[in-house]
Amino acid sequence: MAGEVRSVEEHVERVLALVAPLTVRPRPVAEALGAVVAQDVRAEVSVPPFDSAAMDGYAVRSVDLPADGTPVTLPVAGDVAAGPGAARALRPGTAVRIMTGAPMPPGADAVVPVEHTSTGRFVAGAARAEESVVLARRPRPHVRSTGEDVREGDLLARAGTEVTAALVGALAASGTVDVPVRRRPVVAVISTGAELVPVGAALGAGQITDSNGPMLAAAARAAGADVVRLGPVPDDPEALRAALDGALDRALDRARGRARGRSAHTPVDNPVDNVAVDLIVTAGGVSAGAADVVRELLAAQPPAVSEADVASVAMSPGRPQALARWRGVPWLALPGNPVGAYASFELFARPAIGRLRGAIRPGDDRLAELGRSASTLSTQSNILDGAPLPAAAAWSGAPGRLLVVPVRFVPLPDGSAAAPAGPRGSVGVVPAGSRHSLSALATADGLALVPPDVEKVRAGDPVRVLRLR
């Protein structure tokens, strides 16, 4: 029996209900790249923290220079380089040699760039200041004022934001030492199927190489998780049971090893006691076959299994799905067909990993929205804007199921009737090749999501696209 038929949205909700955001751990700012900020981060100090020169030149009081730009000679009273220490006050009627980034001397309100003075240019390494300088033009300020970029207390990153390289820089500049981020999730990936051999093994009759294992492990890493991979596992419930426990044990050993490396007292940190896996993803063995090992194991209801939920999801490909907990750890059982497995990863596993990482803020109404329409899947996954793109060719839908089509972006001819107004107007999508072809998926720029009520997609119709790159 295929179990209950349910919508993709309903299945997403059940997946998200199975996982919870991981614990918050401060991470040194320089190591926070790719993590998700767990609490709003505000600037500890203003940037720049003091008024500083924006040009190499002479700090002056602008009232000491004639408004009409007539050249004036001023004595050079000193020298300020960028570096520690406070600058001495500028005496009226004098200039101070100053370098970009150096603190403005109190009293000075402007910098005349060296190229607009009798000095012309500074010679690198020549430290002594000139006795006097002719300033040829009334200066613009050329001063970076305190807090002009960021003021102390400004919001730099909202909870739920992924840390980018530029954010690392902005946080460092404004005094963040440690960033509150959620722990990186650990995902166990296990492929099942008696026909599978690992990458590199010679193929015998009836055998194929396990591609789902490496593919889903790569997808989980790309989604921000660490991966423990086991398998391929033969179609034997006992072997699957051993693999599930084996993955948990291996992750625990790894976590203990890491904890020892950090400090003898650092506990293995996981919501479930003594388990170091946050999510199990299996592929294969969930449909109606006689050897469908995941279903067989779930049906046997061993004590390690709880909340088993076998479903037929109204999507194509990727219909047979199951959810459960194995020793309390959330388990997503995806179908074995590689394109179906990949589509299932994008629609179900990626949002689950996102929630573990805290990419969804607690109480965020996007969670609730998700149940309403497949279009809002964008906020859970990796589409930045949910703007639909026009189909550049016709293709058939899958009435009653959400059709997931690997598509490529193609330029649309100028003035094309298909092109909507706006900057994205010149891009459309076409199927990347046969729907079940992994090699076509590998060339796809995105996954088009065609709703269950669409029988046919015509050229020009707007299509929701989950971007893959």
Ligand SMILES: Nc1nc2c(c(=O)[nH]1)N[C@H]1C(S)=C(S)[C@@H](COP(=O)(O)OP(=O)(O)OC[C@H]3O[C@@H](n4cnc5c(N)ncnc54)[C@H](O)[C@@H]3O)O[C@H]1N2
């Ligand atoms: N009588 C029915 N048969 C099938 C149904 C159904 O409802 N009734 N559903 C079909 C659909 S849709 C799918 S999808 C598959 C999913 O079945 P399983 O999840 O049990 O997957 P398997 O049978 O294990 O494998 C399906 C297919 O994919 C290949 N595969 C599996 N794992 C891998 C891997 N790691 N790397 C590469 N290729 C893999 C496997 O060899 C099979 O060709 O069931 C349909 N049948």
Ligand code: MOO
């Ligand atoms: O649902 Mo299966 O994944 O169509 O190929």
